Amino acid sequence: MISLAVTVEVCAAAEGSDPALDKFYNANALCRRGLYPLAIKDFEAFLSAHPKHEKVPQAQWGLAICYYSSGEMAKAAPLFEKLVGNAHVTDQEQLHNLWGSSLVELGKCAEAVKAFEWTLSRGKTAARKADALAGLTQAHSLLKDWAAAARTGDELVKLAPDSPYADLVRYQAAVARLNLDQHADAIRAFEGLIASSKNAEIVHQSVFRAAECLVKLKKPADAIQMYETAATTRTGEYSELACFNLGLLQFETGDYAAAIATLKNFPKKYPESALADDVGLFLGRSYLESKKYREAVSTFEGILGGLKGAAPKGPKKQKPPPGRPLVVSDSSVGAQATLWLIRTYARQGQYTTARELLAPVVGNYRDDPVSAELYYELATADMQTGQYASAARYFAESERGKDPLPSESLRLRAFCLYRDGKCRESLPLCDSFLTKYPDSPHKAEVLFIKGENLVALLRLTDAIGVFEAALAAGPDEAKIKQSHLRIAQAYYHEKKWAECVEALGPLLEADPPVQGDAAGKKPRQGPKKKPSAPEDGLYDQVWFMAGDCRFRLEQWPKAIEALATFLDRHPDEANADKARYNLALAYQKVEKTAEAIATLKPFLHGAKQPDAEAEALRVRALLLLGRLQFETGDYQQAQDTLKRLGDHPDAIYYLGWIAMKRNDTSGAIQHFGAAAQQGKPALAADAALQRAV
The missing domain is CATH 1.25.40 (Serine Threonine Protein Phosphatase 5, Tetratricopeptide repeat)
Structure with a gap:
C-alpha cells in the first residue's frame, strides 16, 4: 500500500500570545517531532476546550495529520473531508491527497479517486500531482479498474520518474496490464x-x-x-x-x-503451509506419471491417513499464501487423494484392488465436485473385472458429472447392460445416446451395441440397417470388426467394389499404413494396432481386398497404397502374387516404372507352378517385368527375364526387339520369325512385319 508522506506545517508560539493557545502550539510541536499520540491528546484537549476558537481549522488539520500518521484512518478521513475548501488550510492539494490515501486504507477507493482527481485537475504543484497519481494508481488497482491503473501509472512515471513511489506505481501498472491480458x-x-x-x-x-x-x-x-x-x-x-x-x-x-x-522439498521449507495437501496431491501425481506406482500409492495414502476416517476435509486452518496458484480446486483433498489413488491402481491394471478400495467409501464423497469421477472410476473397475450389473449402476451415477462424463457414462452403461444380457434395457440407452450425441466419435460403437441388442432380440432386419449405419458412422471399434469384415466380404463376392471399399473403411482405419509400407521404402516394424478378434488371420486379407477393389475401380494411387500395405505385412499369404502383379500394373498406370519393376522381381525367384491359374499369373508377371525392363533400356535384364519363359511367343517377340535394339539382326530375324508362327494374331502380324524390316 502507498502511504503518502506528510509535510507538517508548524505554528510557533508568538510572544505574548493567547494562553488558550498553549495546548495548540504544544500539539504542533509534538506533531513536528513525530510524537503523534501526545500531539493527539493536546489537539483534542484544545478543540474540546475552545470549540469556537479561530484556530480550530488549523487544530483539526494538525489532528487529522496525527491520526493519519498513527494509522487511525477512520478518524483522519472525516476531518480531512471537513476541511476540504477551508481557507485556513492552504495546502488543499496535500489535504486531498491525504484524504484520498486514508479513504484507500478504509477500502473506500471510489471516493478516494475523486479526492485524488481534485489534485490533478486543480493542483499547481508537480510533486503533489505526482503523489495524487500514485494514490490514483493504487485506488484503481484495488477497484480492479485495470485500464485506469495502467494509464495513471504511466502518467506518474512520465511526470515524476524520480518519485519515491515510482517503482511501486510501475509495478502496479504492470500488474494492471497483466490483468488486461497485455x-x-x-x-x-x-x-x-x-x-x-x-x-x-x-x-x-x-x-x-x-x-x-x-x-x-x-x-x-x-x-x-x-x-x-x-x-x-x-x-x-x-x-x-x-x-x-x-x-x-x-x-x-x-x-x-x-x-x-x-514438491518433496516444499514441506521442509513451509511445514505449516495451507498448500500442503495440494503439494502432496501433485507429488503423488508426479510419481504416478513417472510410473513410480509404489511411491504414488504411499503419497496418496499418506494424505488420506492424515484425515479422520478419510472423510472430506473441511476448510484449511492456515492462511493461504498471497497470490494466485496455477491450479485451484473446489474439491476436498480426501476426494482428490482417493481419486488419484484409485487411478494409480487402475493405471497398473489392478482393477480388483481399485474396486475393493473405492466401493466402501465412494458414498462419503457424494456431494464433492469429483464425486462423479469417483463413480466413473468405480464403474470402470467393475466393468474391467466383468461386474457388468454393478458397473451399469455406477455409470448411472457418473452421468451427472461434467463433460465428457455424461456421454461416456451413458455409452458404457449401455455396453454393460448389453454384456449383462439385459438387451431390452440397453436398447433405449443406445437410442438416448444417439439422440443426445449425434456427432459423438463413439457413434459407430453405440450403433454396434444397438445392433447386437437387436440381434439378441431376433430383430435381424433392423440389425442389418443399424450395422450399416455403424459402418458409415466413422472409426472402427474392436467389437464390430468382424461385422465390418463380413459385410465387406459379401460386397466383394457380389463384385460391388465401391461398396466393399466403404465397408472396409473402419477396418483399414484401425490398422492404417505407415511410412514404409509402400514398395521400395523402409519396411514397417508391424501393424499399428493388433487385431483384437481371436481369429487374427481373418483380417489378413483386408488390405488385399481394398487394393483389389481400388484396382478394379481404377483408383491407382489408393490401389498402390493398399496393395503395398498388404504385401509388406503378408508377403507369403494367399493372394500375394496376385497383389504383386496388380500393384505393378497400378504403378505402370501412374508411370512409376521403377517401382513396378521392383515389385515384380520376386517372380524371378519362383519356380513353375503346378496350379494352372498360379502359373498363368507367374507368366504374365514375368512378361510384364521383361517388357518394362526392355522399355527402360535394361536389355540384358529384360533378356534374362524373358528367357525364363522358354518358348512363350510373347517372350520370343520381345527377345526379337531386344536383339534389334542391340543391332543383332540375325537374332532379331530368328525371334520375330518364331513369334510370327506361334504368337497371337496381332502379335504374330507385327512380328512378321518386324522380321521383314
Missing part, C-alpha cells in the same frame, strides 16, 4: 523493474508476476526459471506460492523428476 507489455515492465529497482520486495514480486506472464504467453521453460528465482534467490512474500507453482509447472510440462524434487 502480457507482452506487462513482462517488459516487470523485467525493467527487476533490472533497475532497488526495492528487494518489488523485485521479488516482479519476478513472480513475470513468471505468471510467461505462463500466459505459453513460455513454460522461461516461467519455470522465473518461479525458481522467486522461490529460491530473490525471495519475498510470494516465495511459498512460487515454489508451489514451480512444482506444478514442472509437472504440467512433463518434467516429473524435477517436480518430484521441488
Whole structure:
C-alpha cells in the first residue's frame, strides 16, 4: 500500500500570545517531532476546550495529520473531508491527497479517486500531482479498474520518474496490464523493474508476476526459471506460492523428476503451509506419471491417513499464501487423494484392488465436485473385472458429472447392460445416446451395441440397417470388426467394389499404413494396432481386398497404397502374387516404372507352378517385368527375364526387339520369325512385319 508522506506545517508560539493557545502550539510541536499520540491528546484537549476558537481549522488539520500518521484512518478521513475548501488550510492539494490515501486504507477507493482527481485537475504543484497519481494508481488497482491503473501509472512515471513511489506505481501498472491480458507489455515492465529497482520486495514480486506472464504467453521453460528465482534467490512474500507453482509447472510440462524434487522439498521449507495437501496431491501425481506406482500409492495414502476416517476435509486452518496458484480446486483433498489413488491402481491394471478400495467409501464423497469421477472410476473397475450389473449402476451415477462424463457414462452403461444380457434395457440407452450425441466419435460403437441388442432380440432386419449405419458412422471399434469384415466380404463376392471399399473403411482405419509400407521404402516394424478378434488371420486379407477393389475401380494411387500395405505385412499369404502383379500394373498406370519393376522381381525367384491359374499369373508377371525392363533400356535384364519363359511367343517377340535394339539382326530375324508362327494374331502380324524390316 502507498502511504503518502506528510509535510507538517508548524505554528510557533508568538510572544505574548493567547494562553488558550498553549495546548495548540504544544500539539504542533509534538506533531513536528513525530510524537503523534501526545500531539493527539493536546489537539483534542484544545478543540474540546475552545470549540469556537479561530484556530480550530488549523487544530483539526494538525489532528487529522496525527491520526493519519498513527494509522487511525477512520478518524483522519472525516476531518480531512471537513476541511476540504477551508481557507485556513492552504495546502488543499496535500489535504486531498491525504484524504484520498486514508479513504484507500478504509477500502473506500471510489471516493478516494475523486479526492485524488481534485489534485490533478486543480493542483499547481508537480510533486503533489505526482503523489495524487500514485494514490490514483493504487485506488484503481484495488477497484480492479485495470485500464485506469495502467494509464495513471504511466502518467506518474512520465511526470515524476524520480518519485519515491515510482517503482511501486510501475509495478502496479504492470500488474494492471497483466490483468488486461497485455502480457507482452506487462513482462517488459516487470523485467525493467527487476533490472533497475532497488526495492528487494518489488523485485521479488516482479519476478513472480513475470513468471505468471510467461505462463500466459505459453513460455513454460522461461516461467519455470522465473518461479525458481522467486522461490529460491530473490525471495519475498510470494516465495511459498512460487515454489508451489514451480512444482506444478514442472509437472504440467512433463518434467516429473524435477517436480518430484521441488514438491518433496516444499514441506521442509513451509511445514505449516495451507498448500500442503495440494503439494502432496501433485507429488503423488508426479510419481504416478513417472510410473513410480509404489511411491504414488504411499503419497496418496499418506494424505488420506492424515484425515479422520478419510472423510472430506473441511476448510484449511492456515492462511493461504498471497497470490494466485496455477491450479485451484473446489474439491476436498480426501476426494482428490482417493481419486488419484484409485487411478494409480487402475493405471497398473489392478482393477480388483481399485474396486475393493473405492466401493466402501465412494458414498462419503457424494456431494464433492469429483464425486462423479469417483463413480466413473468405480464403474470402470467393475466393468474391467466383468461386474457388468454393478458397473451399469455406477455409470448411472457418473452421468451427472461434467463433460465428457455424461456421454461416456451413458455409452458404457449401455455396453454393460448389453454384456449383462439385459438387451431390452440397453436398447433405449443406445437410442438416448444417439439422440443426445449425434456427432459423438463413439457413434459407430453405440450403433454396434444397438445392433447386437437387436440381434439378441431376433430383430435381424433392423440389425442389418443399424450395422450399416455403424459402418458409415466413422472409426472402427474392436467389437464390430468382424461385422465390418463380413459385410465387406459379401460386397466383394457380389463384385460391388465401391461398396466393399466403404465397408472396409473402419477396418483399414484401425490398422492404417505407415511410412514404409509402400514398395521400395523402409519396411514397417508391424501393424499399428493388433487385431483384437481371436481369429487374427481373418483380417489378413483386408488390405488385399481394398487394393483389389481400388484396382478394379481404377483408383491407382489408393490401389498402390493398399496393395503395398498388404504385401509388406503378408508377403507369403494367399493372394500375394496376385497383389504383386496388380500393384505393378497400378504403378505402370501412374508411370512409376521403377517401382513396378521392383515389385515384380520376386517372380524371378519362383519356380513353375503346378496350379494352372498360379502359373498363368507367374507368366504374365514375368512378361510384364521383361517388357518394362526392355522399355527402360535394361536389355540384358529384360533378356534374362524373358528367357525364363522358354518358348512363350510373347517372350520370343520381345527377345526379337531386344536383339534389334542391340543391332543383332540375325537374332532379331530368328525371334520375330518364331513369334510370327506361334504368337497371337496381332502379335504374330507385327512380328512378321518386324522380321521383314
